[in-house]
Structures are given as C-alpha cells and as structure tokens.
Amino acid sequence: MAFEKKEKLPRVHQRINWKKEATMLPGYIIILVWLVFTAAFLLWILAASFSTTPEIMQGNVFKFETGVHLENYATAWQQQNVARYFGNSLLYSIVGCVFTILISAPASYVLSRYKFICNKIVKSSLIIAMSVPAVMIVLPIYAFTASWRNAPDRLIFTVLMIFFRVPYTTVYLLNFFQTLSRSYEEAAAIDGCSPAGTFWRIMFPLVQPALVTVTIFNFLGIWNEFFMALIFASSQEIAPVGVGLLQIVNSMKYTGQYGALFAAVIIVFLPTFLLYIFLSEKIIAGVTGGGVKG
Amino acid sequence: MIIGIVSIILPVLALILQCVFAGFSILCIPSIATAIFAALAFWKKGPTLALVTVLLAFAQVCTLNIQLTAIIGLVSAVVSVFLMVDCDKFREAHPELADPKAATKQMIIGFMLPCVITLLVMYAYPVIRTFLMSFFDMQNITAPIAEWSFVGLGKYQKIFTSPAFIRSLQNMITIWIFGGIITLALALLFAIILTSGIRFKKFFRAAIYMPNVISAVALATMWIQYIFNQQYGMLNSIIKFFNGTPLNWLATDMKFWAMLGSFIFGAVGYYMLIFISGIEKIPADLYEAATIDGASKVQQAFKITFPLLKGVTKTNLTFWTINTATFYLWSKMFSPVDTEASVIVPVMYLYDTAFPSKGNTQADAGAAAAVGIVLAVIILAVYLIMNKVIKDDDIEL
Numbered sequence A: 001m002a003f004e005k006k007e008k009l010p011r012v013h014q015r016i017n018w019k020k021e022a023t024m025l026p027g028y029i030i031i032l033v034w035l036v037f038t039a040a041f042l043l044w045i046l047a048a049s050f051s052t053t054p055e056i057m058q059g060n061v062f063k064f065e066t067g068v069h070l071e072n073y074a075t076a077w078q079q080q081n082v083a084r085y086f087g088n089s090l091l092y093s094i095v096g097c098v099f100t101i102l103i104s105a106p107a108s109y110v111l112s113r114y115k116f117i118c119n120k121i122v123k124s125s126l127i128i129a130m131s132v133p134a135v136m137i138v139l140p141i142y143a144f145t146a147s148w149r150n151a152p153d154r155l156i157f158t159v160l161m162i163f164f165r166v167p168y169t170t171v172y173l174l175n176f177f178q179t180l181s182r183s184y185e186e187a188a189a190i191d192g193c194s195p196a197g198t199f200w201r202i203m204f205p206l207v208q209p210a211l212v213t214v215t216i217f218n219f220l221g222i223w224n225e226f227f228m229a230l231i232f233a234s235s236q237e238i239a240p241v242g243v244g245l246l247q248i249v250n251s252m253k254y255t256g257q258y259g260a261l262f263a264a265v266i267i268v269f270l271p272t273f274l275l276y277i278f279l280s281e282k283i284i285a286g287v288t289g290g291g292v293k294g
Numbered sequence B: 001m002i003i004g005i006v007s008i009i010l011p012v013l014a015l016i017l018q019c020v021f022a023g024f025s026i027l028c029i030p031s032i033a034t035a036i037f038a039a040l041a042f043w044k045k046g047p048t049l050a051l052v053t054v055l056l057a058f059a060q061v062c063t064l065n066i067q068l069t070a071i072i073g074l075v076s077a078v079v080s081v082f083l084m085v086d087c088d089k090f091r092e093a094h095p096e097l098a099d100p101k102a103a104t105k106q107m108i109i110g111f112m113l114p115c116v117i118t119l120l121v122m123y124a125y126p127v128i129r130t131f132l133m134s135f136f137d138m139q140n141i142t143a144p145i146a147e148w149s150f151v152g153l154g155k156y157q158k159i160f161t162s163p164a165f166i167r168s169l170q171n172m173i174t175i176w177i178f179g180g181i182i183t184l185a186l187a188l189l190f191a192i193i194l195t196s197g198i199r200f201k202k203f204f205r206a207a208i209y210m211p212n213v214i215s216a217v218a219l220a221t222m223w224i225q226y227i228f229n230q231q232y233g234m235l236n237s238i239i240k241f242f243n244g245t246p247l248n249w250l251a252t253d254m255k256f257w258a259m260l261g262s263f264i265f266g267a268v269g270y271y272m273l274i275f276i277s278g279i280e281k282i283p284a285d286l287y288e289a290a291t292i293d294g295a296s297k298v299q300q301a302f303k304i305t306f307p308l309l310k311g312v313t314k315t316n317l318t319f320w321t322i323n324t325a326t327f328y329l330w331s332k333m334f335s336p337v338d339t340e341a342s343v344i345v346p347v348m349y350l351y352d353t354a355f356p357s358k359g360n361t362q363a364d365a366g367a368a369a370a371v372g373i374v375l376a377v378i379i380l381a382v383y384l385i386m387n388k389v390i391k392d393d394d395i396e397l
Helices: A002-011 A018-023 A025-048 A053-058 A071-079 A082-113 A119-131 A138-146 A153-178 A183-190 A195-206 A208-223 A227-232 A241-255 A258-289 B002-022 B026-044 B047-063 B067-093 B100-133 B154-161 B163-194 B201-212 B216-227 B234-241 B252-281 B284-292 B297-308 B310-325 B329-334 B346-354 B365-389
Strands: none
Touching (some): A025 A258, A025 B163, A025 B201, A025 B216, A025 B234, A053 A258, A071 A082, A071 A258, A082 A119, A082 A153, A082 A195, A082 A208, A082 A258, A082 B047, A082 B100, A119 B100, A138 A153, A138 A227, A138 B100, A138 B365, A153 A208, A153 B100, A183 A195, A195 A208, A195 B100, A208 A258, A227 A241, A227 B346, A241 A258, A241 B216, A258 B216, A258 B252, B002 B026, B002 B067, B026 B067, B047 B100, B100 B365, B154 B163, B154 B365, B163 B201, B163 B310, B163 B346, B201 B252, B216 B329, B252 B310, B284 B297, B310 B365, B329 B346, B346 B365
C-alpha cells in the first residue's frame, strides 16, 4: 500500500518529541483503556481455563493455589467432544478453501481478461450475490438438500460453504488478474502453451499473494460460520466449533465444569487468534484493500 | 491413455451401481455428466474440460447415496485430477494439435461453468424460490411446489400481526440506531486517534480489530460467562470494589443492553479500519496547511476530516445495515435454549418459524420466507436512500 511507504521515510532516528506526544495524551489514554479491558478479560479467561470450578466461583483465578489444572483441557477435548468439533471445522475450512480457489480463480481470470457475452452480467451478479443475506437463500437450499439426506451431511455442508465463498473470492481476485501484463500471455502463446495451460502455469502463480489473502479470509469465514452451520450441521457428529461450543454452553447447567468450559473457549479461540498474530498486517490490508464481506 | 479410460469407466460404474441398488433418479445426473466430460476431455485432450470433470466428479460424490458408489465417485474425482495433468502434458508434446481460438473458447466455457453453476444453484434459484414461497402456504419447507397453495399477501399479514415479529423489528431498529451511533462514533474516534501520528499505531490497530477474526461464539461465551456473570464477573467485581450492589446483568430488562454492548465491542474494529482507509486518502498537505494557519486537532477533525469522509461513512452505514438486518448470533448466544422476547431479532423469528424446536408449534415456511423478503427490502431501501441522501462528492483534489 502506498501509505505505508510514506510512513517509513521520516523514521530515520527521530527523537521522541515529548511536546508532540503530550498533545496526544488523551488519545493514548482512550486507546489504552480499551486495550487494557480487552487484555484483562482475555487473560482472565486464560487463567480460568487452568483453574478449578470452586476457584472460578470465588474469583481467585490468578492465584493458582491448587496448581495449574491442565486436565481442564483434557476434559474439554475428550469428554465434551471438542476434538470432534475441532476436526470438523478443520475439515470444512481446508477443503472449503481449496475448492473455492479452484472454482473462483479460473472464473476470475477469464472474467477480468477476456471479453465474451454475459461477462458484465456475471460480474454484476457476483457482486449482488456477495450482498445477498443468508436468510434469503437458506430455506430453498434446505428444501433441496433434504432430498439428498442419504448423502453424507458433512459433504453437503462443505459444498454449501464452498458455494457461499465463491462470489466474494471471485470478485476479490478480479483486480489482481487485471493488473497483470498482457505480455505473459503473448510470450506463452508464442512458445506454444495453451491458454488454459498459461493460466495454470503462469498467471495462477503470479497472483499468489492475493490467493493467500483471500484464502485467509475464506478460512476465517468458514471457521466462524454459525447461522448456516446451525441449520445444516447441527448434529453432534458433524457440528463445527461454533455450534459445538453453543452445545457445550447449553449443557453447562448439568455438568457445571466451568474450568473445562473456559478451556473449550480457549481451544476454539486459539487457531484464528494465532493466525491473526502472524498475519494481522496481511489481514488488515486485505479488509480495506478488496471488496469487503465479513 | 489409461488414466483417460479409467476416468470414463469409474463414473459409469458408479452410475450402474447406483441404478442397481437405489434405482435411477435425478441423483444420477452428476455421474452421467462426469462420464461425458471425462470422455470429452480424453478425446479432445483439454485440461479445461478435465477441470470441469474434477468438479463434476466432486458433485457426484455428494449426490450418490450408497457408500460403495460414493467411494468410487471419490476415486473418480482423484483420477480426474490426474486426467487434468495428463491432458496438459499431452498438449505440450503435440503443440500442432492446438487451435488457439477454439482452445480459448473452450477455456472460457470451462472456467466459467463452475462459477455460473454456483450462482444459479446457490443464489438465483433460492432467491426466486424464497420470493415465491412468501406468497404461498405449505405443509413444510420441503413440500414440492405442486403442493403449495396461493395465499397472496396473507403471510405478510400474518407476520406483521405477530407480536413476536413486531418486537423483533423494534429490537432491530434499536440496535440499528443506538448501536449504530455508538459503534460508528467509537470507530471514528479510534480512527482519528490512530491516524494522528500516534506511536505503536499498527499494534493498536491490530489489537482493536482482533475481536473480528476470532470466533464470535467464543467471544460471546466469554462475555456471558465472565464479564456479565453475577457471582465472579468483571463488571460486578468492579462494582463491589467501589462498594456498590452487584447487578444481575442478564436479567430480562438488562439483557438487551448487555447484548448490544458486547456486540459493539466486537464490531468497532471493522468500521474503524474502513474509516482509517478513508482518512488516509485525504491528502496530508490539507492538514499541514491547517496546522500552519493555527487550527487545533479538534478543529481539523471537524473542518477537514468529517466533511471528506462522506463516502466512507456511506460504506460503513451500508455494512452496518446489512449487519443489523442479519443480526442473529448474539441473540442466539444470549437466549440459547428458548427464544426470549427481550433479545429476539427478525432472523431469530425466521429460524423459529421455519424450524420450530418445540413440538406444539407448526412450522410455517411461507411466513419465514416473508421475513426474509422483508429484511432484503429493508436493506435495499436503506441502501437506495443512502445513495440519494449522501452524494459521493468525495475529494477530487
């Protein structure tokens, strides 16, 4: 991005201008209050996930008087089925990301570089499809997937997730294919490479950074999907983490294991959080860079 | 060579088994299509046709209803991948066979087909059917169109006379107005602070956006089980520290505001990023000139930043509207078992009408579809009004 370059230029050993910083003190205070609140409650949840239920009830989670209780994680992972939900979510996200790219990237390439009838129509339908709320489409989809009830439910949900991400992914990639130079295709054609071969060997690898960004968003989107999951994948065996966690919360009344509940929350929270720690720059640039849909 | 033949035989085999064990039905279509496309790919040696074969073979796996045939379908999907690679190699070995024009045409069709199918199956058909459903009465969602009976605007009448739906609309409007003002104001405040040359800007920005990437279910659970907890929760601990009386944050009259507060906490970061991108597009020399002329930071915000952020505000308002109209997750988390009137929102009403959890209520797919249509109309109306009211006369400097 252009503005990041601008920022780096004057940073050559600037001394802290305390007067300038002082005028921004209210700003610092506001931001810090927000951050301290966020950090405090995340840390508390983390500490609670290592504590026993009585300790949590008394509010003494930071003392660890009875030691660090790693068994909360074992309970959550095995007894409360988190292992299964986690595996399901991993399966949906990975398969979903791969197939979304396989469908979207070729379509996006053709849409952005070739003129043919319906090109405009398909492009605008994709943009409309991106903003169609899920509530408009779930009922009919439920009706026609009901006739496939014999097919494995996991596959139905995976296919829905793939289809659900295709418009966003295709629209996101349009700009990136457009900016590539025509000379790649010309050179490939002279060397006797077929148009499709040109795409897979040359153009597809060239947009790799965009593919990575959009795949991160697809992964987050599928991992965090809730509404569709509640309708199409709500049974114990096939539920992803979101629906699974809801089921754990609902059963809390009977089990009363708060430590394990917080351990489950941390397990669900960690994968995307870790992803974010390593890739936050890329994710943030992606939010404002392309077309946006959470 | 062998790969090509195998990729044709496998879907045919799956088709035969399917017909023998489950009879011929509409579910056989993907198998037939896979076989045809595999044959075409093999005959014309087109990698693009092979790509279509891969996707069709995948569709085949989804529709086959006997485990044995599903396994065969899976194998044929894998073989089709090899077919794709094989075709490409063949092409390379015999460049004289390639007719560039035909190959381009073939590629366009092959590359577009999966995407267009997605649009038709996942969007066009469902949207049209939802629209039609809202004018009909039917036994359940899965009833075929032949069994629907026309009721005109009856379903709309039904939902607009239902107290639960009216309550859900009221809640939605409250979220839209109060939540919108607070969220966008906080987002704008953070955006202005972060772009004013503050240190650790990237870290702060990333930290504020963070709740948007983690699972909202986990976030909601953290709020409900910790912050709002009556016994050991954060808010009540603070109240106790100042010797106040602890409150029940999740009591019926407080619940809605508790939900809204926690939702706003998660949402602010996203709108902040959009505002930041808008502010960074404003040329820096405007601020330099203002500083030289002696304008304070606050004056600069009111005279330069706000007027030039109209376009971005419109984007944010559109997203906020979509976000509120499709608001569901937080309501569900705050009333996980039975829907409570205090936090009901339209999507929740839709879900309960279409898939009633209690045995005594009758599912009404028509009314549920009508709710969907009402929400879509609301989003569209707000979008159109905003386009009329806020003109996009952004900076052209």
